[in-house]
Amino acid sequence: MSAWFNQFYAAIAQSPLSHWLETLPAQLKHWQQEASHGDLPQWQKVLKNLPEVSTNQVDIVSKVAIGAPGEMSEGEQKQTTHLLKRMMPWRKGPFNVHGIEINTEWRSDWKWDRLLPHIEPLKGRTVLDIGCGSGYHLWRMRGEGAQFVVGIDPSDLFLCQFQAIKHFNPDENVHLLPLGVEALPELKAFDTVFSMGVLYHRRSPIDFLAQLKAQLRPGGELVLETLVIEGDENTVLVPTDRYAKMRNVWFIPSTAALKLWMERVGFKDVQIKDCAITTLDEQRKTDWMENESLVDFLDPTDTSKTIEGYPAPLRAILTAKA
Numbered sequence: 001m002s003a004w005f006n007q008f009y010a011a012i013a014q015s016p017l018s019h020w021l022e023t024l025p026a027q028l029k030h031w032q033q034e035a036s037h038g039d040l041p042q043w044q045k046v047l048k049n050l051p052e053v054s055t056n057q058v059d060i061v062s063k064v065a066i067g068a069p070g071e072m073s074e075g076e077q078k079q080t081t082h083l084l085k086r087m088m089p090w091r092k093g094p095f096n097v098h099g100i101e102i103n104t105e106w107r108s109d110w111k112w113d114r115l116l117p118h119i120e121p122l123k124g125r126t127v128l129d130i131g132c133g134s135g136y137h138l139w140r141m142r143g144e145g146a147q148f149v150v151g152i153d154p155s156d157l158f159l160c161q162f163q164a165i166k167h168f169n170p171d172e173n174v175h176l177l178p179l180g181v182e183a184l185p186e187l188k189a190f191d192t193v194f195s196m197g198v199l200y201h202r203r204s205p206i207d208f209l210a211q212l213k214a215q216l217r218p219g220g221e222l223v224l225e226t227l228v229i230e231g232d233e234n235t236v237l238v239p240t241d242r243y244a245k246m247r248n249v250w251f252i253p254s255t256a257a258l259k260l261w262m263e264r265v266g267f268k269d270v271q272i273k274d275c276a277i278t279t280l281d282e283q284r285k286t287d288w289m290e291n292e293s294l295v296d297f298l299d300p301t302d303t304s305k306t307i308e309g310y311p312a313p314l315r316a317i318l319t320a321k322a
């Protein structure tokens with residue numbers, strides 16, 4: 001684990017991110033101490049047992065698929081499937097690892113397809129994905145030619161899932177750090193910052209937007225994806241309790257309200273690029289995520305509503321400049 005982070009420190013030491021080294025090592029040391037009391041040691045064991053299989057065949061441009069047929073024996077494939085299943089639930093993907101199809105709860109590739117035509121080309125860019133989950137989109141960012149890709153997500157499980165994929169595709173320019181957005185100093189160094197599916201989990205969304213802006217170099221691009229509702233610039237839904245059975249949903253603005261919030265924190269050229277209802281094909285239960293999924297979160301008699309009676313999940317993609 002220290003090796004993962006040491007690789008990251010070495011990679012940023014001579015870069016515009018070097019000032020991160022003033023705070024990051026102490027934070028990750030603290031995280032390591034805390035995490036050692038949870039499930040992390042068990043997932044680390046899983047990672048240690050993954051077979052060593054190298055490949056030159058990696059497709060991270062049209063999907064995330066690693067390996068060519070025949071590189072992994074049938075026995076290794078069985079063993080790997082068993083080990084990866086010990087890291088369930090797999091939510092964001094899908095991944096194909098040496099023929100093993102990790103059919104995740106979400107078709108994260110569909111979100112990627114929706115946003116890619118609308119963003120500045122990633123070629124040569126240093127990018128940050130805040131709340132990156134298992135890191136599916138990190139690979140797709142690298143696939144678009146980003147030079148250096150960093151994801152942050154506070155979940156220990158998602159870090160380990162990411163490391164499992166990285167084990168089979170050890171790209172030194174793709175990293176995931178177990179941090180929440182609140183742990184970031186004002187880095188002002190990234191060319192593009194993504195944050196998808198996180199704003200509604202924040203109690204203070206305007207502060208969150210300011211934190212995103214503080215990670216960008218002047219002129220850098222924000223790509224923001226979040227739940228929205230229909231309405232004008234003063235429309236925002238604050239659920240009385242749960243939203244789609246999630247306890248931690250705080251603010252669901254209209255796209256017009258969100259645009260206003262972004263402008264109020266100083267973003268320029270804010271544009272609403274896409275708005276899509278989440279379908280039952282995009283988020284569903286699979287062999288790799290056996291818990292409840294979207295179908296269980298919607299009103300069984302009217303799927304335009306959540307089970308609590310709110311508008312069903314509608315997601316928008318906005319871009320803006322720092």
Ligand SMILES: Nc1ncnc2c1ncn2[C@@H]1O[C@H](C[S@+](CC[C@H]([NH3+])C(=O)[O-])CC(=O)[O-])[C@@H](O)[C@H]1O
Nearest residue numbers: 092108130131132133153154155180181196197198
């Ligand atoms: N304080 C925090 N700071 C950063 N991340 C956080 C925080 N709290 C929770 N998260 C993380 O934000 C992610 C939200 S999921 C979107 C994944 C991906 N981006 C996707 O667009 O598919 C959307 C959803 O499941 O509702 C999870 O991985 C959390 O661990």
